Amino acid sequence: MSTTQGFTVAIDGPAASGKGTISKAVAAHFGFAHLDTGLLYRAVGAKVLLGVDALDAARALVPDDLDGDALRTPDVAQEASKVAALPDVRAALVDFQRSFAARAGGAVLDGRDIGTVICPGAQVKLFVIADAVVRARRRFEELSGKGIDTSFEYVLADVQTRDERDMGRADAPLRPAADAVEIDTSSLSIEEAVAQTIAVITAVMGK
Numbered sequence: 001m002s003t004t005q006g007f008t009v010a011i012d013g014p015a016a017s018g019k020g021t022i023s024k025a026v027a028a029h030f031g032f033a034h035l036d037t038g039l040l041y042r043a044v045g046a047k048v049l050l051g052v053d054a055l056d057a058a059r060a061l062v063p064d065d066l067d068g069d070a071l072r073t074p075d076v077a078q079e080a081s082k083v084a085a086l087p088d089v090r091a092a093l094v095d096f097q098r099s100f101a102a103r104a105g106g107a108v109l110d111g112r113d114i115g116t117v118i119c120p121g122a123q124v125k126l127f128v129i130a131d132a133v134v135r136a137r138r139r140f141e142e143l144s145g146k147g148i149d150t151s152f153e154y155v156l157a158d159v160q161t162r163d164e165r166d167m168g169r170a171d172a173p174l175r176p177a178a179d180a181v182e183i184d185t186s187s188l189s190i191e192e193a194v195a196q197t198i199a200v201i202t203a204v205m206g207k
Contacts, residue, residue, distance in 0.1 A: 007032070007106040008121075009201060010114035013128035014174060015077070015162050016135035016142075018185040018193055022128060023110040025194040026201065030108075035100045037111035037118070038080065040093050042071040045079030054083045058092035074143070074150060074158055081162045084112070085169040094118060112166055115177035124201050127176035128193075130186045135159050 009026065013019040020036055027034035040058075043065040047057035070076070083089050090113075097118045101107050109118065115125035130138075136156035143150050166174040176182060181200050185193045 006102050006104070007123050007205070008101045008119050009106075009108040009124045009126070010101075010119045010122035010177070010180075011108065011110040011126045011128060011197075012112055012115050012174070012176065012180070013110075013126075014112075014130075014135065014166065015159055016139040017128045017130045018138075018188075018190070019110045019126075019128040021190055022126075022183075022185075022193050022197050023108045025190075026197050027108040029194075029198055030106060030201065032106035032108045033100070033103055034108045035097065035110075036066075037093075037097055037109055037114065039066040039071060040096065041080040041084040041089075042076050044083045044089060044093075045081075046071055046076050048079055048083060049075065054086055055088050055092060058083075058089045061093070061096070069146060072143075072146070073148065074155070077162070078158065081165050085165060085171070087171040090171055112174045113172040115180050116175060117172045120177065124204050125177045125180040126197060126200065127180040127182045129182060129184050132156065132159055132163065134186050 009032065011019045011023050023036070024034055040061060043061055044054055044057045048054050097109060101109055101119045115122055133156065136152065136159045139159065140150065140152045140155040143155065183193060183196055
């Protein structure tokens with residue numbers, strides 16, 4: 001499928017709602033580039049855990065910093081949520097994200113503030129949600145599958161803490177854009193959630 005220059009899909013939502021999986025599948029379907037913006041904050045958080053200043057880490061971030069399973073640990077996730085609440089860190093990463101969104105051939109970005117702050121002019125905005133217990137179960141199974149020793153109770157508390165921090169921060173809080181389409185994945189299979197998303201994007205592209 002041919003794409004429009006600068007066609008942007010913004011997908012926001014809380015941790016483990018399924019937005020990352022949906023975004024990758026949608027990008028592959030349409031031939032768009034994909035950026036998991038949460039990895040930017042995870043990469044900064046990982047460097048902070050190593051003793052690097054958060055703002056210095058954000059300013060020095062390069063694409064290679066976004067690779068590796070080390071960014072998917074609970075400790076990094078918590079630190080990512082903390083640094084994401086720092087206005088200077090968020091500001092340092094804005095240009096990186098907007099430049100990616102404007103690339104030729106279309107782009108899908110998923111995160112917490114794509115539709116509200118990073119790409120308010122995106123042609124398609126989606127807000128992916130799911131019940132906290134469902135999200136914690138997904139994340140617990142993901143971590144357990146990678147051999148990470150944790151408990152469901154810890155993961156649930158982690159999800160709830162991150163929700164509170166993401167939704168309550170003063171700078172770019174997690175919330176749906178006024179014109180975002182909401183998709184609740186609590187009782188949907190991956191295939192069903194992806195199909196719903198593709199249908200929304202196809203409808204917009206056909207206008």
